[in-house]
Amino acid sequence: MSVIEYTTPSFDLSEEVLLLRDAVREIGEREILPTAAKRDHDHAFPAEIMKKLAEAELMGMLIPEAYGGTAIGNLALSVVLEEINYFDASVGVTLSVHNSLCASPISRFGSHDQKSRYLPRLAKGELLGAYALTEPDAGSDSANLRLKAEKRSDRWVLNGTKIWITSGDRAGLMVVFARTDSAAPKAKGISAFIVETGWKGFKVGKVEEKCGLRSSSTVEIHCEDLEVPDENLLGELNGGFKVAMDTLDGGRIGIASQSLGIHRACLDASIKYAKERQQFGQPIAEFQAIQWKIADMATDLDAARMLTHRAAVMRDRAVPCSREAAMAKSFASRACNRAADEAVQIHGGAGYTKDFPVERFFRDARITEIYEGVTDIQRLVIARSLLK
Ligand SMILES: Cc1cc2nc3c(=O)[nH]c(=O)nc-3n(C[C@H](O)[C@H](O)[C@H](O)COP(=O)(O)OP(=O)(O)OC[C@H]3O[C@@H](n4cnc5c(N)ncnc54)[C@H](O)[C@@H]3O)c2cc1C
Numbered sequence: 194m195s196v197i198e199y200t201t202p203s204f205d206l207s208e209e210v211l212l213l214r215d216a217v218r219e220i221g222e223r224e225i226l227p228t229a230a231k232r233d234h235d236h237a238f239p240a241e242i243m244k245k246l247a248e249a250e251l252m253g254m255l256i257p258e259a260y261g262g263t264a265i266g267n268l269a270l271s272v273v274l275e276e277i278n279y280f281d282a283s284v285g286v287t288l289s290v291h292n293s294l295c296a297s298p299i300s301r302f303g304s305h306d307q308k309s310r311y312l313p314r315l316a317k318g319e320l321l322g323a324y325a326l327t328e329p330d331a332g333s334d335s336a337n338l339r340l341k342a343e344k345r346s347d348r349w350v351l352n353g354t355k356i357w358i359t360s361g362d363r364a365g366l367m368v369v370f371a372r373t374d375s376a377a378p379k380a381k382g383i384s385a386f387i388v389e390t391g392w393k394g395f396k397v398g399k400v401e402e403k404c405g406l407r408s409s410s411t412v413e414i415h416c417e418d419l420e421v422p423d424e425n426l427l428g429e430l431n432g433g434f435k436v437a438m439d440t441l442d443g444g445r446i447g448i449a450s451q452s453l454g455i456h457r458a459c460l461d462a463s464i465k466y467a468k469e470r471q472q473f474g475q476p477i478a479e480f481q482a483i484q485w486k487i488a489d490m491a492t493d494l495d496a497a498r499m500l501t502h503r504a505a506v507m508r509d510r511a512v513p514c515s516r517e518a519a520m521a522k523s524f525a526s527r528a529c530n531r532a533a534d535e536a537v538q539i540h541g542g543a544g545y546t547k548d549f550p551v552e553r554f555f556r557d558a559r560i561t562e563i564y565e566g567v568t569d570i571q572r573l574v575i576a577r578s579l580l581k
Pocket of ligand 1: 334
């Protein structure tokens with residue numbers, strides 16, 4: 194018997210999702226694209242754009258309707274994220290983290306009280322969401338995290354540092370992972386907490402200056418005797434690593450979708466430029482070397498989208514999809530980076546300047562292979578599932 198069976202759910206896009214895609218495309222053209230290059234240059238957080246996305250009901254896509262969301266699901270979110278990232282990957286990651294890494298774990302693991310208190314505000318965009326797992330000594334080895342939570346009567350006191358937290362200085366709410374049992378094996382002594390960033394002891398540290406995603410914000414967070422009420426423990430005590438990994442299955446579909454958006458932007462820009470740019474008395478699109486690049490970029494894009502939509506449909510159907518999400522992210526992010534590299538090459542010297550958007554796409558693409566698990570960790574997840 195084969196170790197790996199076919200997993201080929203049908204993933205036709207419904208009329209509702211197609212309409213949503215078109216509406217988001219319009220928002221992207223009108224609200225996001227005109228200011229994307231300037232925001233990138235100025236490192237300007239897209240606060241006004243996030244308000245527009247909230248008005249378009251894009252902040253509660255994984256939140257149940259009973260708690261104010263649209264619950265439209267992971268496939269629709271993937272389609273939306275591809276569109277948003279086509280215009281601006283900084284806006285894309287802010288939206289992806291909010292939906293997949295903050296609203297989703299509260300929806301999936303939260304108590305009724307937690308959901309009632311926080312989900313409606315996340316869905317309306319009153320609160321922006323973030324997710325804090327990574328620490329100086331816990332990157333790929335996230336189970337090695339040290340941020341400590343100590344129980345004192347009816348509350349937990351958190352002390353320690355998180356790094357590279359997307360929207361950490363903009364978020365109103367953050368899912369924070371902390372060590373609650375230092376005697377237990379690494380992954381067994383971690384718990385998740387819902388933290389309001391206005392609470393005393395929550396401090397924002399260094400703001401990262403990044404190569405790409407320059408208008409998204411990435412910061413260090415310090416918890417200094419930060420008191421979290423017991424009712425804000427998310428999921429089971431010492432069951433936080435499960436929350437973290439389940440959440441990343443969804444998040445990885447989000448980053449695969451981000452890769453699709455950047456990839457498609459690279460392809461479109463390359464086709465346009467190849468038809469316009471004349472060398473040796475003809476458009477460079479007439480050269481077979483250019484045609485092959487375009488053909489490979491388009492083929493990779495379709496393959497990446499199919500893997501991504503498959504994983505999204507599986508998650509929507511509550512079918513375990515860690516392997517498929519890792520396959521989608523690893524393939525889509527690498528394909529996106531190949532496409533960004535080829536897009537710059539097709540543009541020649543022009544692609545290396547800020548006069549053309551592929552320079553930004555090239556810088557933005559790089560992160561897709563790093564966050565929410567580097568490519569090697571995706572391979573590890575895939576291999577472990579096959580070799581167990
Ligand atoms: C812009 C940005 C935004 C981010 N946003 C968030 C966020 O919102 N929340 C959050 O919690 N984190 C966030 N992160 C952190 C991100 O998830 C980590 O950077 C990522 O998981 C990798 O960890 P690391 O950077 O420590 O790399 P390391 O783990 O130190 O990896 C370094 C190198 O070693 C390799 N390596 C490590 N382990 C293995 C292994 N077992 N097998 C083979 N190779 C291995 C890696 O492939 C890589 O090449 C963000 C990071 C960035 C840059």
